[in-house]
Amino acid sequence: MAGLNLSSVKKAYGEVEVLHGIDLNIEEGEFIVFVGPSGCGKSTLLRMIAGLETITGGTLEIGGQMVNDVPPAQRGIAMVFQSYALYPHMTVYDNMAFGMRIARESKEEIHRRVSSAAEILQLTPYLDRLPKALSGGQRQRVAIGRAICRDPKVFLFDEPLSNLDAALRVATRIEIAKLKESMPETTMIYVTHDQVEAMTLADRIVVLSAGYIEQVGSPLELYRHPRNIFVAQFIGSPSMNIIPVNIETAGEETAIRFDDGHSATVPIGTPAHAAGSKAQFGVRPEDLRIAQNGAWLFEGEVSIVESLGEVTLLYVDGGNAEEPIIAKIPGIHDIKAGDTLRFDADPDVLHLFNEDGLAYQG
Amino acid sequence: MHPALAGIVTIIVGVGGCIGYFYFSNLFIDKILFPAKGPNISRNINRANMIRPWLFLFPALFALGLYLAYPVFATFWLSLTDRDAGGAFVGFDNYSQMMTEPKFWEAIRNNMLWLIVVPAMSTAFGLLAAQLTDRITWGNFAKSLIFMPMAISFVGASVIWKLIYDTRPEGQDQIGVLNAIWLYFGGEPQTWLTITPWNNFLLMLVLIWIQTGFAMVILSAALRGVPEDTVEAAIIDGANPFQIFFKIKIPQIMGTIVVVWTTITIVVLKVFDIVLAMTNGQWETQVLANYMYDKLFRAFDWGVGSASAMIIMLLVSPILVWNVYNARKEMR
Numbered sequence: 037m038a039g040l041n042l043s044s045v046k047k048a049y050g051e052v053e054v055l056h057g058i059d060l061n062i063e064e065g066e067f068i069v070f071v072g073p074s075g076c077g078k079s080t081l082l083r084m085i086a087g088l089e090t091i092t093g094g095t096l097e098i099g100g101q102m103v104n105d106v107p108p109a110q111r112g113i114a115m116v117f118q119s120y121a122l123y124p125h126m127t128v129y130d131n132m133a134f135g136m137r138i139a140r141e142s143k144e145e146i147h148r149r150v151s152s153a154a155e156i157l158q159l160t161p162y163l164d165r166l167p168k169a170l171s172g173g174q175r176q177r178v179a180i181g182r183a184i185c186r187d188p189k190v191f192l193f194d195e196p197l198s199n200l201d202a203a204l205r206v207a208t209r210i211e212i213a214k215l216k217e218s219m220p221e222t223t224m225i226y227v228t229h230d231q232v233e234a235m236t237l238a239d240r241i242v243v244l245s246a247g248y249i250e251q252v253g254s255p256l257e258l259y260r261h262p263r264n265i266f267v268a269q270f271i272g273s274p275s276m277n278i279i280p281v282n283i284e285t286a287g288e289e290t291a292i293r294f295d296d297g298h299s300a301t302v303p304i305g306t307p308a309h310a311a312g313s314k315a316q317f318g319v320r321p322e323d324l325r326i327a328q329n330g331a332w333l334f335e336g337e338v339s340i341v342e343s344l345g346e347v348t349l350l351y352v353d354g355g356n357a358e359e360p361i362i363a364k365i366p367g368i369h370d371i372k373a374g375d376t377l378r379f380d381a382d383p384d385v386l387h388l389f390n391e392d393g394l395a396y397q398g
Numbered sequence: 399m400h401p402a403l404a405g406i407v408t409i410i411v412g413v414g415g416c417i418g419y420f421y422f423s424n425l426f427i428d429k430i431l432f433p434a435k436g437p438n439i440s441r442n443i444n445r446a447n448m449i450r451p452w453l454f455l456f457p458a459l460f461a462l463g464l465y466l467a468y469p470v471f472a473t474f475w476l477s478l479t480d481r482d483a484g485g486a487f488v489g490f491d492n493y494s495q496m497m498t499e500p501k502f503w504e505a506i507r508n509n510m511l512w513l514i515v516v517p518a519m520s521t522a523f524g525l526l527a528a529q530l531t532d533r534i535t536w537g538n539f540a541k542s543l544i545f546m547p548m549a550i551s552f553v554g555a556s557v558i559w560k561l562i563y564d565t566r567p568e569g570q571d572q573i574g575v576l577n578a579i580w581l582y583f584g585g586e587p588q589t590w591l592t593i594t595p596w597n598n599f600l601l602m603l604v605l606i607w608i609q610t611g612f613a614m615v616i617l618s619a620a621l622r623g624v625p626e627d628t629v630e631a632a633i634i635d636g637a638n639p640f641q642i643f644f645k646i647k648i649p650q651i652m653g654t655i656v657v658v659w660t661t662i663t664i665v666v667l668k669v670f671d672i673v674l675a676m677t678n679g680q681w682e683t684q685v686l687a688n689y690m691y692d693k694l695f696r697a698f699d700w701g702v703g704s705a706s707a708m709i710i711m712l713l714v715s716p717i718l719v720w721n722v723y724n725a726r727k728e729m730r
Contacts, residue, residue: 107636108634109633109634109635109637115630117627117630119625121625122628134635134637135634135636182631
């Protein structure tokens with residue numbers, strides 16, 4: 037069983053660098069999720085760990101051993117592909133046994149490991165079938181089974197759920213969570229662009245963007261304390277509202293003024309030189325409340341109301357934000373488009389970013 | 399009449415005749431045979447619609463029947479008659495006469511040899527070339543070179559290879575490439591095409607040279623169709639390049655290999671030009687198609703000639719059926 041250590045890992049295709057020096061330490065037994073928008077390099081990074089892509093700079097260690105030039109099969113990894121990548125001409129049994137046969141394991145050992153993997157994944161009745169005679173979910177389980185049979189130190193998943201329909205995706209996600217529980221010492225690295233998968237499965241999430249790590253942390257850490265606007269808006273759905281403001285007075289608490297002239301005080305510390313500068317004020321849709329009386333943060337005109345029953349989504353024009361501000365209010369409300377409302381929020385859940393998009397830590 | 403004028407008239411009559419056939423036959427069925435009026439209007443329309451496709455297909459069916467089906471039956475009939483007896487019906491005498499000829503059995507034996515060696519070697523070399531040219535930068539150039547013999551007629555290829563195998567009497571300068579190589583290694587000049595049984599393989603080499611390009615092009619496309627992630631999964635499973643090729647790639651393109659193999663097999667069964675142009679069946683290199691040609695156009699023995707044609711057809715048919723079956727399975 038092994039942890040991983042990546043230090044300034046780079047990937048370049050000719051002149052074009054797509055990963056610009058990734059530093060990351062993964063503990064043994066951790067469940068790590070790489071998230072990020074398409075093209076951010078998360079799959080490339082995973083494939084470099086697998087050994088399917090060469091590493092053009094930096095070092096990759098698995099279990100304390102540098103493996104930059106070690107072939108994939110000897111890195112102690114197993115990978116589950118997005119498209120399952122089952123061998124179409126082999127039965128389920130042979131698909132799972134292939135790696136062990138290559139490694140010249142004994143017949144008994146192969147049989148034992150395939151049977152136990154099939155048992156775990158409820159594939160026993162399907163062992164004699166060809167992949168084409170299986171449903172999408174079953175194929176994905178075979179792919180996972182094939183990985184289990186390799187008895188890997190590090191388990192790699194490349195968007196394993198993206199080819200499944202919504203209901204199956206939830207079920208398989210739970211199965212993967214259970215699988216992790218049953219293999220506490222196995223390190224798992226999981227690539228997805230789906231933040232629900234990231235939030236529910238990960239011990240730690242690695243947010244990637246354009247070949248850089250934006251932030252590494254536990255799901256709730258990223259949700260509560262995003263380091264910058266990118267992470268703030270990437271984690272959480274709908275995205276965090278960002279409103280341009282001016283800092284009036286800096287200090288332990290910061291006074292901010294919205295473009296419409298309204299001022300508010302937030303309990304976030306800012307350095308003295310920030311006074312008078314522009315900043316970005318952030319608040320999550322689910323943290324917004326309709327101000328009863330007294331203090332309020334901003335006011336705006338409701339342009340669209342979406343009643344989902346459990347929550348009501350309000351799209352509000354106000355505060356001079358580029359996008360409409362979204363408020364997610366629990367329950368059903370009698371609010372119509374065109375109403376002007378005032379909103380406030382718990383002071384502890386507000387965010388303030390400087391002009392470069394970095395968070396002021398409160 | 400001026401030939402150009404005659405051509406134009408032929409085109410006008412031909413195309414006009416076709417259009418006229420479809421127009422007037424359609425008119426006939428709709429207006430005269432089953433008019434869309436009167437007490438039986440719906441029955442008439444139904445019947446007209448049932449007959450119409452056959453009416454339109456008739457010219458094609460007739461032409462195909464005339465040029466494809468009729469010759470088969472005519473040949474079969476000819477194979478049962480004897481020219482010396484004034485075309486009298488002689489039953490299967492021609493076949494039994496053929497069976498007693500050593501040249502016929504030589505042709506059968508050689509054909510079997512061709513049947514095994516040429517498709518196997520062409521497919522194997524084609525597969526090898528497809529795999530080797532897949533990842534290199536000048537792969538497409540290499541492929542064009544290997545494919546080029548496909549553009550040469552069998553007779554043309556035979557002439558080229560005849561020059562390669564050429565022999566001059568001792569004392570003269572040898573111009574054949576093979577003899578040049580042979581002499582370089584200290585051998586005596588050989589008349590290659592007379593050395594049995596190796597001359598058979600020298601002839602086969604010509605067809606292999608031609609068919610490898612065909613096999614390579616088809617198999618190269620099939621190899622590219624193998625999903626890359628199954629190869630990557632095999633890499634992670636620890637398979638080496640040979641295991642990936644033989645255990646992952648080949649099984650996935652097996653259907654295409656069968657189609658290529660059987661297609662070449664059919665070409666081989668009909669092989670004629672190469673043997674005619676290079677040895678004319680001498681020195682124990684006879685094959686069935688050339689045997690047929692010998693009987694039919696040299697000995698003018700249409701009975702035995704037709705009988706051997708029937709034998710060729712009997713041999714080709716099952717392979718053809720299998721080929722079509724596999725090709726259709728591949729397309730699905």
